[in-house]
Amino acid sequence: MTSRRLVLSRGAALVGAASTGILLPQIVRAQSNRIRVGFMLPYTGTFAQLGVAIENGVRMAIAEKGGKLGGRDIEWFKVDDESEPSKGVENANRLVQRDKVDVLIGTVHSGVQMGIQRVARESGVLNLIPNAGVHAATRALCAPNVFRTSFTNSQPTLALGKPMMDKGLKRTVWITWKYAAGDEAFEGFRDSYTKAGGTIIKELGLPFPNVEFQALLTEIASLRPDAVACFFAGGGAAKFIRDYAAAGLKDKIPLWGSGFLTEGVLDAAGPAAEGIMTTMHYADSLDTARNRQFRTAYATNFKMQPDVYAVQGYDTGLLLAQGMAAVKGDFGNKQALYQSLETQTIDSPRGKWTMSKSHNPIQDMYLRRVENKDNKVIGIAAKALADSGAGCKLA
Numbered sequence: 001m002t003s004r005r006l007v008l009s010r011g012a013a014l015v016g017a018a019s020t021g022i023l024l025p026q027i028v029r030a031q032s033n034r035i036r037v038g039f040m041l042p043y044t045g046t047f048a049q050l051g052v053a054i055e056n057g058v059r060m061a062i063a064e065k066g067g068k069l070g071g072r073d074i075e076w077f078k079v080d081d082e083s084e085p086s087k088g089v090e091n092a093n094r095l096v097q098r099d100k101v102d103v104l105i106g107t108v109h110s111g112v113q114m115g116i117q118r119v120a121r122e123s124g125v126l127n128l129i130p131n132a133g134v135h136a137a138t139r140a141l142c143a144p145n146v147f148r149t150s151f152t153n154s155q156p157t158l159a160l161g162k163p164m165m166d167k168g169l170k171r172t173v174w175i176t177w178k179y180a181a182g183d184e185a186f187e188g189f190r191d192s193y194t195k196a197g198g199t200i201i202k203e204l205g206l207p208f209p210n211v212e213f214q215a216l217l218t219e220i221a222s223l224r225p226d227a228v229a230c231f232f233a234g235g236g237a238a239k240f241i242r243d244y245a246a247a248g249l250k251d252k253i254p255l256w257g258s259g260f261l262t263e264g265v266l267d268a269a270g271p272a273a274e275g276i277m278t279t280m281h282y283a284d285s286l287d288t289a290r291n292r293q294f295r296t297a298y299a300t301n302f303k304m305q306p307d308v309y310a311v312q313g314y315d316t317g318l319l320l321a322q323g324m325a326a327v328k329g330d331f332g333n334k335q336a337l338y339q340s341l342e343t344q345t346i347d348s349p350r351g352k353w354t355m356s357k358s359h360n361p362i363q364d365m366y367l368r369r370v371e372n373k374d375n376k377v378i379g380i381a382a383k384a385l386a387d388s389g390a391g392c393k394l395a
Contacts, residue, residue, distance in 0.1 A: 035069045035324070035331060038077040038095035040106030040116060041130075046234070047083050047108045050309045054130045056302050057313025058105060058320075064297075065321040070329025077101055081112050088115015096123050102331055103128065105316060108309075110134035110153070110180060120146050126337075130316045131309060135184050138360040140391035144338050147359040149316045149346075151281055152387040153181050153231075154188030156258040159279040159365035159382035160229060161192030164256055169227040171201050173220050176231040177208035185231035185258050193229070201225055211239045217247040228253055233260040238268035245272035259283075259368060259375070263308060266373045276370045279381045281363050282308045282350040285374050294349040306349075315348045319355075322346075358389030 039058075041051035055078075068074065077099045079091045092115055095101045103126045107113050113132035120127040120143060127146045129137060133153035137146060164172065174189060176182035182205065190200060202223055204216045220228060228249070232240045237260065244255055250272060255261075259280020266273050284295070284307065294314065298306040306314075319341060326340035327333055342355050353363040367381040 034073045034075045035103065035329075036075045036077065036099065036101040037069075037103045037105065037320075038079065038099060038101035040079045040081050040091055040095055040104055040112075042083045042108050043078070043080040045083055050108050050131065051080075053307055053309040054105075054108070054313035054316070056298070057306070057310040057315075058130070058317040060298060060301055061314045061317025062321050065318075065325070069321060070324035070327060070331070072324075072329045072331075081107050081109070083109040083112060085109065085111030085115060088112040089118055090115075092116045092119035096125050102126065103320065105130060107132055113137055114141075117141050117143075117146065124334075128316050128320060130312045133184070134180060135387075138356070138358045138387065138392060139389060142358050142389070142392035142394050144394060145334070147319065147341055147355065149319055149361060150312045151363075152188075152360055153184035154191075155360075155363075155385060155387055156260070156279050156281065156365060157185045157188035157229075157231065158192050158387075159367075159385055160189050160256060160258070161194070161196045161198060163277070163279070163367050163379075163381050164193060164227060164229065165196040165198050167227075167254075169198070169254065169256075171199050171226045173202045173204060173223055173225045173228050174200055174230065175204040175216060175220070175228060177210070177236070178205040179208040181233075182208070182231050188258075189229055189231075209236055211236045213240055213243045214247070217243060217249060220253065221247065221249060225253060228255050230255070230257040230261060232257070233263070234265065235268070237261050238265040241265070241269040241276065242272045250275075259308075262368070262370055262375055266370065266375070273370045273373075278368050278370075278375065279365045280308070280368060280375070281361070281365055282311050283366055283368050283375045283377045286350070286366070286377055288349075288351070290347065290351075291349040311349050315346050315350075315353075318346050318348070319344055356386045356389055358387070358392035358394055360387045360389065362386040 039055050043051050081091050105128045108131045110132045129148040131150045133151050138148050256277045259278040262278050322344045323341040327336045346353050351364050353361045356362050362384050364380050365382040365385050366377045367379045368375040369378050
């Protein structure tokens with residue numbers, strides 16, 4: 001077994017998929033038997049590394065399946081979406097109308113996904129979502145040609161309530177940024193925690209991406225809850241973790257959250273993160289043969305360590321490859337292709353998962369505790385957890 005810490009460091013140079021350029025449309029049109037796959041992902045800015053990880057994962061999965069889709073060669077296209085929602089429709093149309101892609105893989109940012117969603121619904125292009133968790137994509141605005149391989153924003157926190165109650169944490173304060181992802185994460189926590197018998201004594205929020213937490217931490221101290229539950233991500237999550245400890249709360253009031261609280265930020269958060277409990281559909285150190293094999297192969301291929309985003313990209317590639325193989329490359333038979341995508345079982349590094357009627361993964365959620373800068377899996381918080389798919393008319 002190759003340790004995830006020994007293979008190659010996260011700080012290694014970004015290589016592989018990041019260097020691939022946009023192919024000229026006329027080349028593609030001359031190759032009528034080729035499947036045109038377009039990536040609409042962030043390649044610059046805050047989420048650039050996420051975009052690279054997703055593309056790397058997609059390419060690795062398809063390479064493992066022989067490098068073709070249903071026996072057909074692939075032409076690749078790329079657009080940097082810049083995580084800019086105002087350019088979502090325009091960028092999606094560049095791939096769909098200019099480059100004539102058959103498949104659009106994207107994206108990370110939920111606001112940008114809403115632009116892709118509009119184009120996908122209007123054009124009928126197959127859209128595979130490798131990250132963005134916005135509810136509408138597989139709820140009210142679901143579509144036969146849109147499939148997600150990641151999560152909804154409320155899925156991780158839908159697994160949070162029962163483990164907290166099992167620990168006797170009956171009175172909780174919730175805190176997050178006040179924006180769509182925070183609101184949707186709260187929905188999952190509220191539903192699971194109150195169903196388990198818990199009481200949310202206060203909801204606290206601050207505008208995104210504000211990181212001035214001190215006044216709210218003072219309020220938490222005065223409320224003296226049994227625990228705090230939250231949704232934060234990225235640099236803001238690291239600062240919240242540090243500020244929580246600096247306010248003297250770490251050893252008095254246990255901190256729980258959606259797995260994104262501690263995903264990719266443990267070095268930045270430092271010792272303050274130790275002991276934090278989260279729920280998530282993956283952990284780097286998941287101790288299975290499948291995950292060890294994936295991590296070794298990814299590190300060998302790309303000279304960097306995979307993360308949850310790489311896994312989601314990898315699963316996107318698996319879904320596409322398996323779906324196309326099932327219809328023997330007949331992309332024109334959309335009904336058969338969509339039925340195939342709906343019925344696949346994905347043998348993922350996160351564990352096997354299937355697709356819900358609204359086209360969102362039905363997957364296990366793991367209970368994780370931060371130990372020595374690692375999100376250690378200590379159990380399964382929820383088996384085969386599905387999003388409600390509320391408002392979706394596909395089922």
